[in-house]
Amino acid sequence: MTANIDLIVFTDLDGTLIDHDTYKWGAAQQALTALSDISAGVILASSKTAPEVSALRTELGLGSWPAIVENGAGLLPAHVDAIESTTQYGELRRILDGIPTELRDLFRGFGDVTIDGVVEMTGLSYDAAALAKQRAFSEPGQWLGTDSQKSEFLERLTAHGVVAQQGGRFLTLSFGGNKVDQMRRIIETHHPKYTVALGDAPNDVAMLEHATFGVVVANPHRPPLPPLQGEAGGQIIRTTAAGPLGWNTAILDLLDRLELH
Ligand SMILES: [Mg+2]
Incomplete structure (x- = not known):
């Protein structure tokens, strides 16, 4: 795809981009638009299956990016609605x-x-x-x-x-594969200048630690994640607001910090 891409965002869904209770993502609209304006990639990374992720990816206008499904055991490629057969x-x-x-x-x-x-x-x-x-x-x-x-x-x-x-x-x-393995493959393909990863749970931690900036999105429904690698150095950020609202604030702040407009 695009050479010299500035930013790819990797994001968990439940409790991160998607509200834990209402299952809505509207509170993140402003940040999603800002990402789209700078042609940043947004990769959904979930334990959900391809058919579960596919409809949401379309709704978010992210169909030109692959999505990480089944907790990283596989990828839903860009531009397809379903995995034909594996x-x-x-x-x-x-x-x-x-x-x-x-x-x-x-x-x-x-x-x-x-x-x-x-x-x-x-x-x-x-x-x-x-x-x-x-x-x-x-x-x-x-x-x-x-x-x-x-x-x-x-x-x-x-x-x-x-x-x-x-x-x-x-x-x-x-047969193996987790969220960070798939993240590495996508980075190797697209060579973004920066990466941001957002998540709320232990299975997101490796992804958060691997990104230029990792964002722990607050989730009042689960115990907070312990201090992560890189957190003392400022590479890990924690949101105060939960779910898509926290997502929105964190992305807008990071776009400012990275001077991506
Ligand atoms: Mg989650």
Whole structure:
């Protein structure tokens, strides 16, 4: 794409660009417009699937940029609405089903249940659960067995190159890749002069620490992130306002500081 791009912004969605409660981003409109005026890139980086991110990316007018989906296990390329087919998810499911039944049955993945099952597991609405179920790169699920059974299960998966990440609620299986890995790839492609990353949760930290400026967006619904690498030196900024309002202020301040107008 564009050579000599000044700035690429990498942003988490829930609790960062998107309000935790209302799911709205309107409070960030002024900063989004300012970014668009200087032709900055804005990369959405979320645990959501491609179909979940795609509609929002269009609404935000960011369709000419890729989006980081499924927590960095994959990318939704620019200018496409959906990932046509990846062999990764199918391959994950095949590997899972090759594991002896007594262990296999202790993992209940999104692919093992109906949309109603995903509603039950996540608390999402039916429509949102239907989109969350359309996976391309990773398989979240619940572990129903003991810790030692889990170790045995994971050992078998590792033998096939499958990586597992234990989150608060879900054990997520993939072939690797996280938000910062994808961020690095995008930076290598576009060589921006500056990068800014914004997030609110532990899975955003590596991205925030890797950017020229990392912005911790306040989220009163979760414990604050501990002091981050670079924070004492001013590379990490914390917003006072939560969600898109904090996002808006932080971006406008940084555009001033970097003299990007
Ligand atoms: Mg978040």
